[in-house]
Amino acid sequence: MHKNIYLILAALACAASACAAPLADxxxxxxxxxxxAHLEARVKEIVGAMTLAQKVGxxxxxxxxxxTPDDVRRYYLGSVLNGGGSWPAMNKHAAxxxxxxxxxxxYDASMATDMRLKVPxxxxxDAIHGNxxxxxxxxxxxxIGLGAAHNARLVGKMGAAVAKAVRATGIHWVFxxxxxxxxxxxxxxxxxxxxxxxxxxNAYAGAYVRGLQGKLGSDASVIATAKHFMGDGATDQGKDxxxxxxxxxxMINVHGQGYYSALAAGAQTVMVSYNSWHDKAGGxxxxxxxxxxxMITEALxxxxxxxxxxxxxxxxxxxxxxxxxxxxxxxxxAGIDMVMVPDDWKAFIANTIGQVESGxxxxxxxxxxxxxxxxxxxxxxxxxx
Numbered sequence: 370m371h372k373n374i375y376l377i378l379a380a381l382a383c384a385a386s387a388c389a390a391p392l393a394d395x396x397x398x399x400x401x402x403x404x405x406a407h408l409e410a411r412v413k414e415i416v417g418a419m420t421l422a423q424k425v426g427x428x429x430x431x432x433x434x435x436x437t438p439d440d441v442r443r444y445y446l447g448s449v450l451n452g453g454g455s456w457p458a459m460n461k462h463a464a465x466x467x468x469x470x471x472x473x474x475x476y477d478a479s480m481a482t483d484m485r486l487k488v489p490x491x492x493x494x495d496a497i498h499g500n501x502x503x504x505x506x507x508x509x510x511x512x513i514g515l516g517a518a519h520n521a522r523l524v525g526k527m528g529a530a531v532a533k534a535v536r537a538t539g540i541h542w543v544f545x546x547x548x549x550x551x552x553x554x555x556x557x558x559x560x561x562x563x564x565x566x567x568x569x570x571n572a573y574a575g576a577y578v579r580g581l582q583g584k585l586g587s588d589a590s591v592i593a594t595a596k597h598f599m600g601d602g603a604t605d606q607g608k609d610x611x612x613x614x615x616x617x618x619x620m621i622n623v624h625g626q627g628y629y630s631a632l633a634a635g636a637q638t639v640m641v642s643y644n645s646w647h648d649k650a651g652g653x654x655x656x657x658x659x660x661x662x663x664m665i666t667e668a669l670x671x672x673x674x675x676x677x678x679x680x681x682x683x684x685x686x687x688x689x690x691x692x693x694x695x696x697x698x699x700x701x702x703a704g705i706d707m708v709m710v711p712d713d714w715k716a717f718i719a720n721t722i723g724q725v726e727s728g729x730x731x732x733x734x735x736x737x738x739x740x741x742x743x744x745x746x747x748x749x750x751x752x753x754x
Contacts, residue, residue, distance in 0.1 A: 472539025528580020
């Protein structure tokens with residue numbers, strides 16, 4: 370009898386994981402957000418009208434502590450973010466109206482630049498399981514608790530509630546969901562993973578993205594972020610930001626599962642992970658993923674077909690050998706489109722402009738990055754296009 374129970378449990382586990390033949394390569398994903406010929410022509414016109422300084426500004430994302438609305442105007446900043454310790458006027462108890470007022474100031478500044486064709490700034494925030502920076506906002510369980518519920522539909526409803534709470538503060542972009550497939554309980558961020566079962570992460574990822582993004586451009590939707598690409602839950606001995614020693618097959622079939630459903634659901638941005646990846650079995654050391662062209666451009670953009678934009682994590686470029694917070698041509702050439710530089714953004718802009726002018730970063734790479742940023746921006750601000 371016990372043997373029959375084990376067989377039943379094994380069968381259920383097999384059904385949950387689909388028990389399909391392992392993927393041999395990164396799959397091509399068809400996004401629910403389809404390309405639009407009219408929009409693509411408009412995006413090309415907007416990017417074509419920009420100067421180099423305006424393009425690099427669009428690729429730069431500082432923190433609100435260090436970038437004022439007037440900085441958005443002067444430097445053509447494409448985005449701002451606020452970390453967990455930043456609020457309007459540094460008031461931890463700021464009301465939603467205060468958040469909206471500051472968001473309006475940033476927006477108005479982006480519409481007051483001398484760009485021939487204006488591009489509205491987009492504000493990003495960590496609202497992983499609720500708009501936690503705002504006093505009184507509803508908080509939902511961490512991902513590990515959500516995963517234990519085995520209810521993807523409920524997670525989708527939660528995503529929709531989070532989107533409404535974030536939009537109520539004037540913000541259009543959320544750095545969620547986290548799609549790590551945790552493999553070592555020693556990892557201090559296991560609570561950020563829905564499950565050690567890639568099938569659960571796959572089911573939740575798509576539902577969460579659909580909940581957040583809803584009908585893109587509506588007053589109840591935000592841009593979602595699939596993160597952290599990739600293998601943050603697979604690091605050796607669970608060391609945070611460490612080295613993932615997964616095989617290529619494991620990375621594709623286990624750690625990639627959340628991205629397949631998230632991108633299929635239309636996730637418009639992907640955030641790169643701090644960790645490195647060394648496929649010892651395959652004899653390939655990809656190094657820090659912030660500098661990996663093989664992963665960001667070849668795997669994600671080319672093979673998987675992702676046409677949104679890739680954003681770095683907080684000062685993540687500095688972990689690439691030879692780089693700093695203010696300079697990393699390797700990361701841009703690897704395929705990162707928007708660079709999160711909370712504090713050193715003015716130096717980053719100056720350095721990047723110089724690297725393009727000297728030929729270290731091809732202008733074609735800059736144009737591709739800005740095209741992706743403007744394309745996604747149009748989903749958040751369709752009335753501006």
